[in-house]
Amino acid sequence: MSAAFEPEVDGTAWWDHEAGPVVRPYMVTGGRVQPVTADFDLISHVVAVQSLAVDTPSPEHQAILALTQEPRPVAEIAGRIDLPLGVVRVLLCDLLLAGLIARYDPPSTDDLPNIDTLQAVIHGLRSL
Amino acid sequence: MDSVRSDAPPQALKILVAGGFGAGKTTMVGAVSEISPLRTEEVLTTAGVETDDTTGVDAKTTTTVAMDFGRITITPNLVLYLFGTPGQNRFWFLWDELATGALGAVVIADTRRLADSFAAIDYFEQRGTPFVIAVNCFDSMQVYTVEQVREALDIGAHVPILLTDARDRHSVKHVLITLVEHVLVMVRAAVPAG
Numbered sequence: 001m002s003a004a005f006e007p008e009v010d011g012t013a014w015w016d017h018e019a020g021p022v023v024r025p026y027m028v029t030g031g032r033v034q035p036v037t038a039d040f041d042l043i044s045h046v047v048a049v050q051s052l053a054v055d056t057p058s059p060e061h062q063a064i065l066a067l068t069q070e071p072r073p074v075a076e077i078a079g080r081i082d083l084p085l086g087v088v089r090v091l092l093c094d095l096l097l098a099g100l101i102a103r104y105d106p107p108s109t110d111d112l113p114n115i116d117t118l119q120a121v122i123h124g125l126r127s128l
Numbered sequence: 129m130d131s132v133r134s135d136a137p138p139q140a141l142k143i144l145v146a147g148g149f150g151a152g153k154t155t156m157v158g159a160v161s162e163i164s165p166l167r168t169e170e171v172l173t174t175a176g177v178e179t180d181d182t183t184g185v186d187a188k189t190t191t192t193v194a195m196d197f198g199r200i201t202i203t204p205n206l207v208l209y210l211f212g213t214p215g216q217n218r219f220w221f222l223w224d225e226l227a228t229g230a231l232g233a234v235v236i237a238d239t240r241r242l243a244d245s246f247a248a249i250d251y252f253e254q255r256g257t258p259f260v261i262a263v264n265c266f267d268s269m270q271v272y273t274v275e276q277v278r279e280a281l282d283i284g285a286h287v288p289i290l291l292t293d294a295r296d297r298h299s300v301k302h303v304l305i306t307l308v309e310h311v312l313v314m315v316r317a318a319v320p321a322g
């Protein structure tokens with residue numbers, strides 16, 4: 001299903017046939033587009049490595065560090081600091097490269113869900 | 129060495145809540161989430177299809193696509209994240225991102241506009257994502273039976289269909305349990321017994 005992900009040279013990918021060619025804008029990031037940032041899964045967890053960052057480049061980076069004093073998934077970070085996901089992914093990439101955050105990815109998507117895990121989820125939902 | 133961290137994150141699982149415009153996606157996520165649902169946005173620039181400028185810089189329109197985000201903590205080490213899919217069905221690549229690695233999906237069918245759920249049903253069927261159908265009854269009286277909905281949507285007998293009230297926590301809990309039980313049946317069928 002992900003055959004649509006074929007970025008062209010100019011960064012415009014024909015993401016979606018109905019929607020047309022789609023690109024993501026990067027305002028806060030100074031126009032930087034880093035394809036590797038797509039690596040940050042929506043439910044990858046991010047946690048700040050240090051409680052205080054002295055040289056944090058921007059208020060947006062600071063906001064992410066403040067939020068990730070406890071582990072948080074990428075989608076939650078974007079929702080809480082009210083920035084689009086694409087922008088948040090670039091900022092996370094900066095922080096990762098600066099060694100200010102650690103990142104934990106969900107299990108590989110090829111794996112079938114574990115039966116014990118599913119049973120734990122059912123049990124947990126029942127006792128909510 | 130910081131390979132063993134006390135603040136290691138929990139195992140994260142993802143369930144999608146899909147359905148047509150106004151079907152009750154945000155309401156459903158909010159009914160069971162332990163945090164008030166967050167709105168997570170992706171801003172997309174759609175280049176005009178007709179442009180003959182090869183750089184594609186001209187004639188762009190910006191669209192904000194929003195998804196709902198909610199959380200249910202199962203145990204300190206196991207967390208379920210709920211994602212309400214964007215209302216605009218046409219941004220399929222965002223759906224791909226949401227569906228990747230998802231445990232399963234709830235498709236909300238609004239009895240007033242059953243056809244609005246076709247796109248989501250087709251999508252999950254093609255992708256092989258396990259799903260259940262939650263029939264959201266906006267009228268106080270139940271107008272359709274499960275079997276009538278199954279026939280109208282042309283849904284195979286193995287897919288669970290439930291009558292739901294997306295505002296009701298207990299009802300939504302039941303939908304999620306049914307979905308995970310459905311996934312369990314599918315996983316058991318895929319794993320050779322022994």
Ligand SMILES: Nc1nc2c(ncn2[C@@H]2O[C@H](COP(=O)(O)OP(=O)(O)OP(=O)(O)O)[C@@H](O)[C@H]2O)c(=O)[nH]1
Nearest residue numbers: 149150151152153154155215264265266293294295
């Ligand atoms: N009577 C009734 N009303 C509902 C139910 N679920 C949702 N609603 C109402 O229907 C309206 C739309 O619900 P939303 O949860 O915003 O729907 P949505 O799918 O998120 O809508 P979009 O994001 O705009 O596509 C709201 O006013 C809800 O309060 C239900 O089960 N019964």
Ligand SMILES: [Mg+2]
Nearest residue numbers: 153154155212
């Ligand atoms: Mg909504």
